[in-house]
Amino acid sequence: EIVLTQSPGTLSLSPGERATLSCRASQTVTSAYLAWYQQKPGQAPRLLIYGASSRATGIPDRFSGSGSRTDFTLTISRLEPEDFAVYYCQQYSSSPRTFGQGTKVAIK
Amino acid sequence: QVHLVESGGGVVQPGRSLTLSCAASGFTFSNAMHWVRQAPGKGLEWVTVVSSDGRNKYYTDSVKGRFTISRDNSKNTLYLEMNSLRPEDTAIYYCARAGEYGDYLAHWGQGTLVTVSS
Numbered sequence: 001e002i003v004l005t006q007s008p009g010t011l012s013l014s015p016g017e018r019a020t021l022s023c024r025a026s027q028t029v030t031s032a033y034l035a036w037y038q039q040k041p042g043q044a045p046r047l048l049i050y051g052a053s054s055r056a057t058g059i060p061d062r063f064s065g066s067g068s069r070t071d072f073t074l075t076i077s078r079l080e081p082e083d084f085a086v087y088y089c090q091q092y093s094s095s096p097r098t099f100g101q102g103t104k105v106a107i108k
Numbered sequence: 109q110v111h112l113v114e115s116g117g118g119v120v121q122p123g124r125s126l127t128l129s130c131a132a133s134g135f136t137f138s139n140a141m142h143w144v145r146q147a148p149g150k151g152l153e154w155v156t157v158v159s160s161d162g163r164n165k166y167y168t169d170s171v172k173g174r175f176t177i178s179r180d181n182s183k184n185t186l187y188l189e190m191n192s193l194r195p196e197d198t199a200i201y202y203c204a205r206a207g208e209y210g211d212y213l214a215h216w217g218q219g220t221l222v223t224v225s226s
Contacts, residue, residue, distance in 0.1 A: 033210060033211070033212075035212035035213065037152075037213070039152075044202055044216040044217065044218055044219055045144075045152065045202070045213070045216055046216070047207070047212060047213060047214050047215075047216075050207055050209065050210060050212040050214075051209065051210060051212075054209075056214065088151065088152050090152075090154070090212070090213070092210060092211040092212050095157070095166040096154060096166065096167070096168045096169070097142075097154040097157070097211070098154060099151060099152045099153065099154060100151075101151050102151045102152075
């Protein structure tokens with residue numbers, strides 16, 4: 001099983017600042033089969049990034065993903081008020097599919 | 109527009125069974141389909157996936173032998189049969205559709221709450 005470790009647990013930032021979220025895998029995620037999701041309180045998760053770096057339909061270009069093998073990053077270039085939420089990474093290169101434990105982006 | 113609606117959640121006693129449904133609309137029901145759960149106040153946990161033709165199924169270890177995923181492509185519906193339920197199965201259960209370019213979770217339902225308690 002691939003274990004995903006996200007850091008930091010909480011990121012306290014102000015609107016307009018840059019957010020950098022990390023996702024580290026316990027073994028290589030083949031073919032960069034790594035996705036990122038955003039979840040707001042009381043809502044279902046929403047796909048942001050797939051294939052490590054491809055934005056899903058309708059996702060603003062302030063969201064970007066990068067990385068390969070065991071180290072992946074989600075960057076939000078300039079935080080908007082609606083971006084304060086919990087973010088999860090997920091690998092889909094092997095079963096069981098696994099999620100990281102999440103990073104909360106909180107308003108400072 | 110892709111629309112996924114889960115149903116069948118509720119309160120059930122430990123050891124009993126429950127079956128969840130996920131009705132799909134707005135797309136050709138030909139992608140792999142997943143169930144993901146989220147315990148109260150916790151993170152996301154992937155549960156199971158079924159291939160487009162229903163033949164291939166994978167489960168997380170904690171539900172193997174207790175949960176069964178299935179689909180009826182003629183009814184555009186996904187199912188999750190849950191047996192021998194435990195208090196630790198208490199969660200919101202989401203169904204999700206795989207993406208066009210890989211097995212990421214492109215579209216999610218709103219979830220249905222399952223509470224296992226005596």
